[in-house]
Amino acid sequence: MSEHRAQPELLMPQAVLSHTTAELSAKYTGVFSPQTVERYVFESYAALRRTAKIHTHLTSLAGRFAADRLTALAQSQGAAPKxxxxxxxxxxxxxxxxxxxxxxxxxxxxxxxxxxxxxxxxxxxxxxxxxxxxxxxxxxxxxxxxxxxxxxxxxxxxxxxxxxxxxxxxxxxxxxxxxxxxxxxxxxxxxxxxxxxxxxxxxxxxxxxxxxxxxxx
CATH class of the missing domain: 3.40.50.2300 (Response regulator)
Incomplete structure (x- = not known):
């Protein structure tokens, strides 16, 4: 019974991160594949989660972190202006x-x-x-x-x-x-x-x- 109650809590961050992935994939169409964007989003979330004491707004912060990392990656590859x-x-x-x-x-x-x-x-x-x-x-x-x-x-x-x-x-x-x-x-x-x-x-x-x-x- 407890496992079923925990399931929505586990799915909520994934749903938000998937939505963030879709938005960033649209932004970087032709620059990065959706798979690359998804990896950056979920890796960024995992990295912040390891140090976060309170997980409130963590998915939002992960989205910001992933977006900045993707911008940096595009800059380093010459795909975004500096x-x-x-x-x-x-x-x-x-x-x-x-x-x-x-x-x-x-x-x-x-x-x-x-x-x-x-x-x-x-x-x-x-x-x-x-x-x-x-x-x-x-x-x-x-x-x-x-x-x-x-x-x-x-x-x-x-x-x-x-x-x-x-x-x-x-x-x-x-x-x-x-x-x-x-x-x-x-x-x-x-x-x-x-x-x-x-x-x-x-x-x-x-x-x-x-x-x-x-x-x-």
């Missing part, structure tokens, strides 16, 4: 430094850059103190979530900025790799997180200048 530099920020948990850096660069750069972030061992939520520190400077991280590092987003990036995650990132020729040494805000008081935030903001501003300044021949 109109601006692509920057990828990586830390261990994708809950502090990489989230702050990505949000700051997106805020400062606007449409001049496109930003992604990921973690080599992502946790289940963004550090609440990090969220508070970013809110203080007018940046809302409420819609963001930790994401695992995948090869497709690395392949699509022009600049990969690592912060304390060692050799987790695949090395591709022709890309710019930076290693920013910053303290991990995990478990730190608000004043310390603010210091890391401001340090990141200085580095992000410099990177944005480098990415958007024309090279004189």
């Amino acid at each position: 109109d601006v530099p692509e920057v990828l920020f990586i830390c261990v948990h994708n809950a502090g430094r990489s989230q702050m850096a990505a949000a700051l660069l997106a805020h400062r750069g606007g449409r001049l850059v496109h930003v992604r972030s990921a973690g080599s061992a992502p946790t289940h939520e963004i550090n609440p103190t990090v969220v508070q520190a970013m809110t203080e400077v007018g940046i809302d991280l409420g819609a963001e979530f930790p994401k695992p590092l995948t090869d497709d987003v690395v392949a699509a990036a022009d600049v990969v900025v690592s912060m304390g995650c060692g050799d987790a990132c695949t090395i591709y020729p022709g890309k710019r790799y930076l290693d920013w040494e910053l303290d991990d805000p995990d478990g730190q008081p608000l004043d310390e997180v603010r210091r890391v935030r401001d340090d990141l903001d200085t580095r992000v501003r410099q990177l944005l200048t480098e990415l958007t300044t024309p090279v004189l021949s």
Whole structure:
């Protein structure tokens, strides 16, 4: 009897993910097969489910994650345009430094850059103190979530900025790799997180200048 009651709960995520697969397959008609899209959607769901403490809205987040990964894959294969530099920020948990850096660069750069972030061992939520520190400077991280590092987003990036995650990132020729040494805000008081935030903001501003300044021949 209990097995029959559990069945609808098991089918619900699959139904939502199948609907997401159909929508993304239509978007990428002629670029990726429906089978590839389906694999990305269900793999993305499984990857997020491994770290999620609460599964509410997990299918929606998986859809967003899969869509971004498919865009990155299309970019790396030359099937989607790259109109601006692509920057990828990586830390261990994708809950502090990489989230702050990505949000700051997106805020400062606007449409001049496109930003992604990921973690080599992502946790289940963004550090609440990090969220508070970013809110203080007018940046809302409420819609963001930790994401695992995948090869497709690395392949699509022009600049990969690592912060304390060692050799987790695949090395591709022709890309710019930076290693920013910053303290991990995990478990730190608000004043310390603010210091890391401001340090990141200085580095992000410099990177944005480098990415958007024309090279004189």
